[in-house]
Amino acid sequence: MDRLPNVPVLTLAGLYKRFGGLVAVNNVSFTVPQGAIIGLIGPNGAGKTTVFNLITGNYKPDQGAVLFEGRDIAGLKPHCVVELGVARTFQNIRLFQGMSALENVLAGRHCRMKSGVISSMFRLPGQRREEKQALERAMKELAFVGLEKQYDNLARNLSYGNQRLLEVARALATDPRLLILDEPAGGMNDQETQDLVHLIRAIRDLGISVLLIEHDMSLVMKICDNLVVLEYGAVIATGSPAEIRRNPKVIEAYLGTDSEAAEAASGGRA
Amino acid sequence: MIRRAAHQLRRYRARSVLGPERYVFLAEWRNPPRSGPSGLGLSVGLSLALVTMLLTLPSVLGLYWTDLVNDMMIYAVLALSLNVILGHCGLFHMGHAAFYAVGAYTTAILATRFDVPILLTLPLAGALAGLFALLVARPIIHLRGDYLLVVTIGIVEIVNIALKSNIFGLTGGANGLLILNPISIFGHEIVSPVDFYYFILLILAVTILLFYLAQNSRFGRALNYIKQDELAAESTGVNTAHYKLAAFVLGAVWAGMLGTVFAAKIETVSPGSFSYAQSVLLFAIVILGGPGSITGVLLGAFLIISLPEIFRDLQNYRMLVFGAAMVAMMIFRPQGLMPPGRRRYKVGQFLGRFPAGAALRRNKQLEGADPTALTDPADLPSLADLANGEGKGR
Numbered sequence: 001m002d003r004l005p006n007v008p009v010l011t012l013a014g015l016y017k018r019f020g021g022l023v024a025v026n027n028v029s030f031t032v033p034q035g036a037i038i039g040l041i042g043p044n045g046a047g048k049t050t051v052f053n054l055i056t057g058n059y060k061p062d063q064g065a066v067l068f069e070g071r072d073i074a075g076l077k078p079h080c081v082v083e084l085g086v087a088r089t090f091q092n093i094r095l096f097q098g099m100s101a102l103e104n105v106l107a108g109r110h111c112r113m114k115s116g117v118i119s120s121m122f123r124l125p126g127q128r129r130e131e132k133q134a135l136e137r138a139m140k141e142l143a144f145v146g147l148e149k150q151y152d153n154l155a156r157n158l159s160y161g162n163q164r165l166l167e168v169a170r171a172l173a174t175d176p177r178l179l180i181l182d183e184p185a186g187g188m189n190d191q192e193t194q195d196l197v198h199l200i201r202a203i204r205d206l207g208i209s210v211l212l213i214e215h216d217m218s219l220v221m222k223i224c225d226n227l228v229v230l231e232y233g234a235v236i237a238t239g240s241p242a243e244i245r246r247n248p249k250v251i252e253a254y255l256g257t258d259s260e261a262a263e264a265a266s267g268g269r270a
Numbered sequence: 271m272i273r274r275a276a277h278q279l280r281r282y283r284a285r286s287v288l289g290p291e292r293y294v295f296l297a298e299w300r301n302p303p304r305s306g307p308s309g310l311g312l313s314v315g316l317s318l319a320l321v322t323m324l325l326t327l328p329s330v331l332g333l334y335w336t337d338l339v340n341d342m343m344i345y346a347v348l349a350l351s352l353n354v355i356l357g358h359c360g361l362f363h364m365g366h367a368a369f370y371a372v373g374a375y376t377t378a379i380l381a382t383r384f385d386v387p388i389l390l391t392l393p394l395a396g397a398l399a400g401l402f403a404l405l406v407a408r409p410i411i412h413l414r415g416d417y418l419l420v421v422t423i424g425i426v427e428i429v430n431i432a433l434k435s436n437i438f439g440l441t442g443g444a445n446g447l448l449i450l451n452p453i454s455i456f457g458h459e460i461v462s463p464v465d466f467y468y469f470i471l472l473i474l475a476v477t478i479l480l481f482y483l484a485q486n487s488r489f490g491r492a493l494n495y496i497k498q499d500e501l502a503a504e505s506t507g508v509n510t511a512h513y514k515l516a517a518f519v520l521g522a523v524w525a526g527m528l529g530t531v532f533a534a535k536i537e538t539v540s541p542g543s544f545s546y547a548q549s550v551l552l553f554a555i556v557i558l559g560g561p562g563s564i565t566g567v568l569l570g571a572f573l574i575i576s577l578p579e580i581f582r583d584l585q586n587y588r589m590l591v592f593g594a595a596m597v598a599m600m601i602f603r604p605q606g607l608m609p610p611g612r613r614r615y616k617v618g619q620f621l622g623r624f625p626a627g628a629a630l631r632r633n634k635q636l637e638g639a640d641p642t643a644l645t646d647p648a649d650l651p652s653l654a655d656l657a658n659g660e661g662k663g664r
Contacts (some may be wrong), residue, residue, distance in 0.1 A: 056505060081508035094502035096495055102615055107495050111507030113488050115518060120487030121480045127487065133489075136620050143624035151617060174507050 007070045008033050009178045009209040010055065010086075010186040015064035015074075017050055017233075024050045025061070026233040032178065037200060037210045038239075039220045042230035043253060048213045051230070052180055055211075056088050057081040068178065083111045087176035087204055089167040091183045091213070097156040101147055101166055104155050105138040108173030141169040145199065161192040168199065172208075179203060185219050197223050222246070229253065306649035324471060328464045337463040338579055343470045344532055347477050349555040350564065351524035356553065357561035357610075358485060359517040360497030362415055364549050365422035368406075368429040369522035371544035372399040373529025375433065378447040378539040379440050390452045392530045399526025400519045407518040409513055414500075426549050433541040446540025453534045466535055473531065477524065478564055484520075485564075486613055493517055494562070558599055560606030569608055 010032040018026040024047045032038045040048050050245045053059040055066050057078040066074040073081055087108070089145055096104050113134055115127035142148045145165040150158060155166060164184060184200070185193045193216060200223055206212055220227065222239040227242060229237040231253045237244055243249055328336045346607070352366045373395035380386040380394070380400035410421045453460040462471050484490055492513045495503035504510045533539045551574065559570020578588050599607075 029430065031402045058501075058505070077509075078504045079509045080506050082505065088505060090502070090505075094499055094505070096498040098498055099494065100612065102617065103491060104495075106491060107503065107506045107508065110488060110492060110495075115488050117484055117489045117516065120489050121484050123483055131487070135615055135617055139617050139620035148621065148624065151621075170506055192362075208354065 011067040013065045016062045024233050025128040028235055030228045032209050032211050037204055037223050039224035039227045040213045046230040047233040075199045082174050085177040087171035087174045089171055093163050095155040100152050103170050105141050105173045108170040141173045145169045153241040161188050178209045183213050185216045221269040328467045333463050334565045336467050340466050340470050342575040343474050345575045346568055347474050348528050349552050349567045349571050351521045352552045353556050353567045355517045355521040356556050358493040362419040363422045364419050364553050365426035366552050367544040367548040368426040369399045369525040370529045371429050372402045373526030374533040377530040377533040381449050382447050388534050392527050395530040396523040400523040403518045403522030411514050430541050449537050535612050560608040563608050563610035566608035567608050572622040
């Protein structure tokens, strides 16, 4: 399927999500152009992960559209969204901990394979060919993130940083055109974060657009083409990292206003 | 050869006293490392010995014990079919006797009312049990853990009551149905325990082979992903609802076919054979032996079905010991006596074919972040090396 050059990979249009009385996502709209790295930032509880869950099908939006390459994917089941070409990682690592690194990446290959119970039980030629190709591809993705030598280690035995990389490799194995990273640098040290910057750029160079949530501002400012700032579920600013850094609303959201700061300092209102 | 075997056993024992090495021992025991032609000779020799033993077993055991072994093998196959659902996919399903009942009654009804040859009813029994599983599991497939458990208990109870109350006037009520025509293969009628021994042994062997191949495939992995983390499985592109249903249907088809074998062997099918207690027994076999492990389930079937029979004299204390053993198991070895080994993949040919972290290196060069690295990219540490080495301080 040919992609039109000017259609953004992802367009969110007027997304709403309520949990009881709480409006977690309030009229959120933004786009991810093809080949871009977009950062979604905001204070804790701003609704960033909820937006991700709306895109990936883990939640259904109450209102609004999620257009992936022009097609509305809102409300599709997560595995269908993956099949269409949107892969994700999780904020709190969700690997198959008791399985090897290789098998974790093979999970990503699953949706691109076809063999079922019968062809597996009788080891039909198509099944064997497919299995071999999947292994090759999985090893390639492991090598891409630098975990090739650890292919046989259980996921739970990998270091924290490597577990994050393994999640990325698993996501890449699904042949995504949009990769959604939820706090990829969470729990990483400076060196690991440095390497992550290179990795994310390398992913973009493969033609995969990236949307990420991150609290590490140095990383966000370094790699993102554009930023979207959320507060209380609503978009309060969009723009290049330089613009966002100067935006008074953003500064207020992160640091509080002068009067609030003064109150907090004097211990006025609890 | 014997000396060699003893030597290997000593080696394994020596390793097995160490903590995690125990699992290496188990894994190697199941997938012995290739050690040249002599190792191959050993495994061929052992296999031949095993096959000879299995083929001559009935003449050694006599009719009574052969019949007991037959029962045990039927339970083993049933437990293997439950293992697909409970062991591989991690679905707490305690109503397996319901599917078994559908198969057995399909055969009984067709054989008594329509005079269909028993063997012909086998695929039909499997298909009907599978269809039944599809119908009852579809609405409950999203339930998790103990909620599913409670509903599946409900299913087996409903089936049991339906059979007792002579549903559609077909099942013969509490007395069940009497089957008079035996299984006949090419004119040879399977009647005696010895006949059944070979017949069921064949079914067991085929089941082990097919389930082994299925578990080491995309299908088996998908079930394991669901067991490990359902949300992650769904989010990496596994259609979890589909695979959970597929596990149910595959398990039910097998149980249904075993229902045919059971009906032919026992000659009477009655509701008592398909009770909740039977389901619990199968559940216990899988949990005790090792969920997800074929050898474990076989061991579980042996322990739970045969031991009570062997220690018949201690009848009064049987259930006491049984209960105590189950409690001890759950405390000391919750993963079962023989938990599944790791899958092995042949990836040697791919190792080193893709330069490690190539994309990262290229980017570093483009940036010129580290000018010294430009001279020889191979000297640059990969991302993983960095994470291993310098990430330790965290």
